[in-house]
Amino acid sequence: MYAHRRAVTAVVMLLLTALLATACGSGSGGGGGDGKVTLRIWDFSMEQVDFHKKVAEKYNQENPNVTIEWRAITQDEYKKTLPLAFQSRQAPDIFYWSESNMARQSLLLEQGWIAPLNGGEPLPQDVVSRWPAGSFIEGINTAEGKAYSFPFTENLFWGPGYMFMNNQVFQQAGLDPANPPKTWSELEATCAKIVAATEAECIAAPKKGNQFQRLWHALTGGTMSNLFFDYKNGRFSLDDPKMLETFAFVQKLEKSGYLTPGSIDQNFARQQFAANGAAIYMDGTWMPSVWATQGFTSDKYSVAAHPNPDAGPTGALVREPSQNVYWVSSQSAAPDAAWKFMEWMTRPDGFFVQEYYKNGFGTLAFADSKKLVTDPALKKIMEIAETPGFRANIPLPILKCPDIAKSKAYSEAASQRPDAEYEAMLQALADNSPLQPLAAGVVATRQKAFEDKLAAEQASGLKVSKDCYTFPDWDYRTDYGLDKYTG
Amino acid sequence: MVAPIDQVAPTTPPVAPSQRRGRGARPRIRARSGPSGVGASENRERARGLDRLWIVLFLAPFLLLYLGFTLWPLIATVYYSFFDWSGMGPIDDYVGGENYGSVLTDDLFWLAVGNTLLFAVATTVIKLPLSLIAAIVLTRTWLRGKRIFRTMFFAPLIIPVAMAGLIFTYLLNPSNGALNSILRDLGIVERSFDIFANRWSAMLAIVLVSVWQIFGQYMIYWMAALQNVPDEIYEAADLDGATEWQKLTRITLPMIRPVAVVILLLALVNAMHVFGLVVTLTGGGPGTSTYVMSYYIYQEAFATVPFDYGYASAAALLFSVLAFILVTGQGFFVRRAQRVRDEYGV
Numbered sequence: 001m002y003a004h005r006r007a008v009t010a011v012v013m014l015l016l017t018a019l020l021a022t023a024c025g026s027g028s029g030g031g032g033g034d035g036k037v038t039l040r041i042w043d044f045s046m047e048q049v050d051f052h053k054k055v056a057e058k059y060n061q062e063n064p065n066v067t068i069e070w071r072a073i074t075q076d077e078y079k080k081t082l083p084l085a086f087q088s089r090q091a092p093d094i095f096y097w098s099e100s101n102m103a104r105q106s107l108l109l110e111q112g113w114i115a116p117l118n119g120g121e122p123l124p125q126d127v128v129s130r131w132p133a134g135s136f137i138e139g140i141n142t143a144e145g146k147a148y149s150f151p152f153t154e155n156l157f158w159g160p161g162y163m164f165m166n167n168q169v170f171q172q173a174g175l176d177p178a179n180p181p182k183t184w185s186e187l188e189a190t191c192a193k194i195v196a197a198t199e200a201e202c203i204a205a206p207k208k209g210n211q212f213q214r215l216w217h218a219l220t221g222g223t224m225s226n227l228f229f230d231y232k233n234g235r236f237s238l239d240d241p242k243m244l245e246t247f248a249f250v251q252k253l254e255k256s257g258y259l260t261p262g263s264i265d266q267n268f269a270r271q272q273f274a275a276n277g278a279a280i281y282m283d284g285t286w287m288p289s290v291w292a293t294q295g296f297t298s299d300k301y302s303v304a305a306h307p308n309p310d311a312g313p314t315g316a317l318v319r320e321p322s323q324n325v326y327w328v329s330s331q332s333a334a335p336d337a338a339w340k341f342m343e344w345m346t347r348p349d350g351f352f353v354q355e356y357y358k359n360g361f362g363t364l365a366f367a368d369s370k371k372l373v374t375d376p377a378l379k380k381i382m383e384i385a386e387t388p389g390f391r392a393n394i395p396l397p398i399l400k401c402p403d404i405a406k407s408k409a410y411s412e413a414a415s416q417r418p419d420a421e422y423e424a425m426l427q428a429l430a431d432n433s434p435l436q437p438l439a440a441g442v443v444a445t446r447q448k449a450f451e452d453k454l455a456a457e458q459a460s461g462l463k464v465s466k467d468c469y470t471f472p473d474w475d476y477r478t479d480y481g482l483d484k485y486t487g
Numbered sequence: 488m489v490a491p492i493d494q495v496a497p498t499t500p501p502v503a504p505s506q507r508r509g510r511g512a513r514p515r516i517r518a519r520s521g522p523s524g525v526g527a528s529e530n531r532e533r534a535r536g537l538d539r540l541w542i543v544l545f546l547a548p549f550l551l552l553y554l555g556f557t558l559w560p561l562i563a564t565v566y567y568s569f570f571d572w573s574g575m576g577p578i579d580d581y582v583g584g585e586n587y588g589s590v591l592t593d594d595l596f597w598l599a600v601g602n603t604l605l606f607a608v609a610t611t612v613i614k615l616p617l618s619l620i621a622a623i624v625l626t627r628t629w630l631r632g633k634r635i636f637r638t639m640f641f642a643p644l645i646i647p648v649a650m651a652g653l654i655f656t657y658l659l660n661p662s663n664g665a666l667n668s669i670l671r672d673l674g675i676v677e678r679s680f681d682i683f684a685n686r687w688s689a690m691l692a693i694v695l696v697s698v699w700q701i702f703g704q705y706m707i708y709w710m711a712a713l714q715n716v717p718d719e720i721y722e723a724a725d726l727d728g729a730t731e732w733q734k735l736t737r738i739t740l741p742m743i744r745p746v747a748v749v750i751l752l753l754a755l756v757n758a759m760h761v762f763g764l765v766v767t768l769t770g771g772g773p774g775t776s777t778y779v780m781s782y783y784i785y786q787e788a789f790a791t792v793p794f795d796y797g798y799a800s801a802a803a804l805l806f807s808v809l810a811f812i813l814v815t816g817q818g819f820f821v822r823r824a825q826r827v828r829d830e831y832g833v
Contacts, residue, residue, distance in 0.1 A: 080789045087574050099792060111575060111793060201662060209770050261661035262681040263772055272662060415791035417595075427774025430684050 037337045041070045042085075043096035044078040047286075047293045051359050058351045059341060066337055086113055086331065093332035094341070101322045102398065103411035105141060105148055108327060110408070115330045116146035117339050123147050130348055130366040134482070139398040139405030141324040149324035150346065151365035153285075157385040158363050160217035160226065160284040161317040165302045166200070169279040173197040180304035184249055187280075187307040191258035194279045202258040204269035204278035210419045211266040212426055215259075218282035220246045221317035221390075222308035225476055228421045229414070231395045234470030236413070236446040238421045239439035242314065247425055247435045249309075254429055263426075270294075273301075282306060288377040289361040298360075298377035305384045315476045316392040323365060393479035400485055401468035407457055409464065413450035420445075568800035573793030586801035595775055596802060599783035600809065606694060606779060607758035614698045614705055615754055621702070622709030623735065641703035648700070652767025655696045659683070686776035689769050693777065697764055705754065712746035713739065745825055752817035759810055780806045 041052075049072050056068035071092070073081055079099065085091045091113070100107050108114045117123060122145070128136065131151055136142050141149040165177040173194045181187040191202035205215045217226040223242040224230070230237035237243055253259050260269065260278060273281040274296035281287075288298050328338045345352045346366045353367045360375035363382070373379055385391055398404040417423075424438035450466075457464050474480050568587070571580040590596050621640060625633050643651065658665050661679035670676045683689045716739055724734050740747075762781035769777040771786070778786075784806070788799030 079792070083574070083789070083792050083794055107792065111573070208772065257678070261679050261684075263683045263769065264660065264662065268660070277662065417786075418791050423772070423774045426772055427776065430773030430776070 036065050036067070037334045038067045038069060039094065039332075039334060039337055039341055040092035041068060041094040041096075042073065042078070042082060042092040043070075044073055044075040045096075045361075046072045046074065047290050048072065048359070048361060051355055051361070054355060055345075055352055059344060062344075063340075066341070068341070083111075086111070086329075089331055091329045091331040093329055093334060093338045095327055095329055096325050097327055098322070098325045100411055100415070102140060102320060102396070103408075103414075104322070104324065105139065105143060106405055106408075107411055109143060109148075113330055114148050114327045115332065115335045116148055117150075117328060117342065118147070119336060119339070120146045127343060127346070130346055132365075135321070135365065137321055137396075137398070139402065140321050140396075143405070149327050150342075151321065151323040152325045153323045154363050154365040154369065155319050155321065155323050156391060157369065157382045158285045158323065159317060159319070159385075159391060160214065160282075161221045161306050161391070162282065162284060162287070162381055162384065163218060163304045163306050164273065164281045164283065164287060165304065166273055166276055166279050166281075167300055167302060168276050169194060169198055169200045170302075172200075173279070177302035177304075180302070181307050182305075183307055183310045185310050188253070188256065188258070190279075191253070191256070195257060198279070200276060201260040201272070201278040202280060203253065203260065204264075204273045204281045205259040206266040206269045207259075207263045207426055207429070208265040209426075210422045212422050214266055214269070214281075214283045215250065216246075216422075216425070217284075217317065218306035219250060220315065221306055222246075222313045222315055224315035225318055225394070227318050227394070229410075229469075231397075231469060231471050231480075232474050232476065233472075234466045236443045236450070238424065239436060239443045244435055244439065245309070247428070250425075251429060251432065251435075255432065285362050285378070285381055288375050288381075289359060292360060298375055301377070303377050303380045303384065305387065305390060313389060313477065316389050319391045319393045319479070321396070389477045392477055393481070395471040395474050395480040395484070397468045399482070400471075401464055403463040404468055406462055407454070407464045409450050409453035409457060410469070412453055413446045416446065416449055564800045564803055567796050568804055570797045571795075572797045574796045575793070582797065586798045587805065589798060590802045590805055595778060596783060596805075598775065599778040599780045600806065602690065602776075602778060603759055603761065603780040603806075604809075605690060606697070606761050607755050609690075609694045610697050610701070610758045611751065611754045613694065614702055615751060617698070618702050618705035619709045621706045622713055623739070625706070626710055626713045637703075637706075640706050643700045644703045646700065648763030649767050651696060651700050652764050655692070656768060659692060683769050684773060686773070689773065689777045693761070693764050693768055696768065697758070697761065700764075701757075705750065708746075708750050708753075709743075712743040712750070715746070716742045745821070748820045748823075749817070752813065752820065756810060756813055756817070759813070 045052075049070075052068075052070035052072070056070055059068055060066060078096075082091070082095055082097070095113075097104065097108065097113075105114075123136075135151050136147055138145075141147060141151070163180060165180060167177050170177040173190075174197060175190060175193060181190045194200060194202045203215070206212060213226075220226050220243060223246045224237070224240060228236055228238055230240060250259075260272065264272070266283075269278070269281060270283075270287070270290060271294070272278045274291055274294050291297070291301070326342065328335050328342070332338050344350060347353065348367050353364060353372070356362075356364060357367070357369075357372035357374070360373075360378055362378070363369040363373065369382065373382060397410075404410075420442045421439075424442050425435060427433075428435040428438055454464055454466060471480065471484075473484070567578070569581060569583060570578050571582050571586075572578045621636075624630060625636055630636075646654075659667075659682050661667050661681040666682075667676070667679040671679065682692045720738050720742070721734060724738055729737070760781055761779050762785070765771060765777060765779050765782045771778045771782050780802075784799050784803050787802055788794055788796055
């Protein structure tokens with residue numbers, strides 16, 4: 001009887017111990033006693049899953065002790081899953097994070113999520129030279145001399161703001177995709193012909209939450225900037241007359257029936273375009289690779305620059321050093337192995353680069369894109385991006401006021417209900433009401449939070465002010481050069 | 488003429504609750520089995536001790552789960568709501584009632600509260616009568632193929648909410664959704680319309696999809712309630728020459744009233760947790776016009792990095808107050824209804 005009880009007790013204790021061991025086990029950094037390491041990498045590039053498998057296999061062939069587990073999570077989920085993983089100490093060794101733009105590194109440091117590359121030692125010169133000069137900026141991807149990330153995609157070709165045209169639908173409407181609409185009026189005329197002559201919709205426009213940005217970025221890039229912050233005047237800008245003018249044009253397109261009806265999401269819009277259900281889709285450099293995975297190859301569509309207001313463009317798309325997206329987790333048990341993998345990944349003539357370009361995923365900051373790009377659509381995208389005034393370097397407050405690296409004013413103001421601008425626009429679009437009152441509300445809330453925090457930080461000794469974010473000599477369409485910060 | 492059930496004299500004399508329940512009588516029976524008066528008392532004590540032990544043993548797992556997954560999170564939520572806390576690191580930024588102040592002055596919070604209550608009332612008003620009618624029909628002896636109907640009505644319940652939302656997103660899609668195609672083909676509408684384009688039609692869509700999905704569950708509840716009505720009463724009514732309508736209105740409905748109160752309030756409280764359908768059907772849009780409380784809390788807590796647990800906790804607690812009022816109301820109505828049942832010994 002007692003023996004039986006003891007046996008039961010032993011089994012229960014064993015189970016509990018196993019449970020505890022499982023619960024308390026580290027989620028990241030598979031450093032085993034046998035020297036074998038498992039690196040877990042997370043991102044949200046669903047279209048690159050097969051490519052990442054190949055990369056993992058190749059790296060494992062060259063480094064038999066290292067196994068790569070590269071996992072893609074859908075973008076919306078990713079933004080919630082990754083922070084929760086950090087919270088429960090289950091974070092991956094390397095992760096992709098592209099939120100918060102230029103406040104990204106300070107935010108990630110503040111959260112304690114990231115570890116320096118190369119163990120905090122300066123990066124070897126042969127590694128640094130893979131990027132154009134000035135790619136490592138204190139406060140952007142380095143802090144106190146330690147590098148935390150590196151530009152992944154380059155920032156001239158890479159970005160939103162391109163207009164994709166479905167060749168078949170254009171031809172059905174008697175239009176030539178080689179002669180795309182260049183102005184807003186031409187876009188309306190094109191849409192009128194498409195709607196009259198075909199069964200297809202004119203513009204596939206995602207209208208679910210912040211996915212509305214796919215269309216918005218392209219159109220606002222012709223009037224002002226595709227940021228909701230105006231660096232010329234140091235204020236949040238949805239209520240700026242140029243923004244309102246752009247939105248009024250979107251409303252006109254909607255009212256005329258030129259935008260796909262319904263609150264469709266970006267996946268639906270992309271599929272609709274690929275299935276000849278829409279003539280035009282506006283989005284970014286990544287689209288050729290997204291459509292390629294759906295069997296919609298670049299011979300079936302054409303690419304052009306986004307249309308501009310009839311009076312000519314008065315703005316440009318943003319070019320900023322925000323492509324620092326891969327980070328080594330502070331919870332990684334194998335940060336050295338993580339850095340070694342990153343070094344291998346960024347070799348300009350390495351396997352990763354070759355395969356990345358072969359798949360047409362885009363343009364990397366550490367490779368010669370002009371030499372490596374073969375996809376005709378991507379080549380066209382590069383040609384468009386090089387047009388003067390299409391994309392412009394924006395001013396960098398951190399270069400004007402180094403203490404901005406420690407400031408939370410902008411990131412906190414922008415992250416208060418982060419999609420408020422899109423929510424306001426979609427509300428106005430659904431109600432067919434003016435955007436101005438809603439926009440003014442969003443701007444007032446953000447601006448107050450921004451200026452209040454700046455004042456508090458200033459009072460605590462930080463050398464920050466609204467002036468750090470104000471560049472009156474910038475004109476939206478020309479690069480704000482490094483020479484402007486001197487003196 | 489059949490009198491309404493609450494006017495019929497009870498067929499059995501009212502029984503005191505303590506007599507109906509067996510617990511009070513048990514020790515007396517055991518005491519009689521003891522060898523002497525002192526022994527009987529000891530036995531009684533031992534029995535009570537054993538009873539208590541068993542009660543504790545059987546309740547322990549539930550109590551542990553309750554403490555771990557209900558009470559502790561509740562206390563933690565109250566605590567977090569007084570801090571500006573991201574969910575990581577030390578909880579040291581005490582902000583007092585600031586989170587509550589911000590929530591209460593947030594228009595979106597009140598919009599979410601309004602939408603949640605609207606959804607709860609609308610789904611309840613639609614699904615309960617419909618499911619009751621279905622349950623009444625499906626409990627008729629003359630109906631053939633009951634199993635098929637039951638399965639058919641119950642099937643949507645086993646579809647995950649996210650899947651149901653996606654199915655209807657595609658069915659209702661104005662570009663190529665089935666609904667618009669049918670309406671266009673029949674010449675009812677000229678141009679596709681987007682049911683999710685404004686607050687009211689989007690809310691209506693969420694309500695109807697929710698009713699479609701949950702209908703079977705409430706039908707089963709009603710069927711259980713209907714099967715509890717003693718057959719003898721119907722037989723007596725048959726002898727009195729009652730029609731089906733009279734039996735329904737004078738016997739069935741009054742008899743299931745106590746259960747109906749529970750079902751009604753269960754339906755209201757469950758509906759206040761709506762989340763998945765909002766995420767998949769509208770994403771809170773257009774704009775923010777279909778935000779409901781769960782979605783609001785989720786967005787406030789997880790929409791930005793760093794997370795805002797403090798603010799979301801305050802919002803959750805404020806909303807819990809509303810839910811608490813409903814649950815308290817439920818208790819009141821259930822007790823009242825139970826008294827009616829007790830009076831008739833059913």
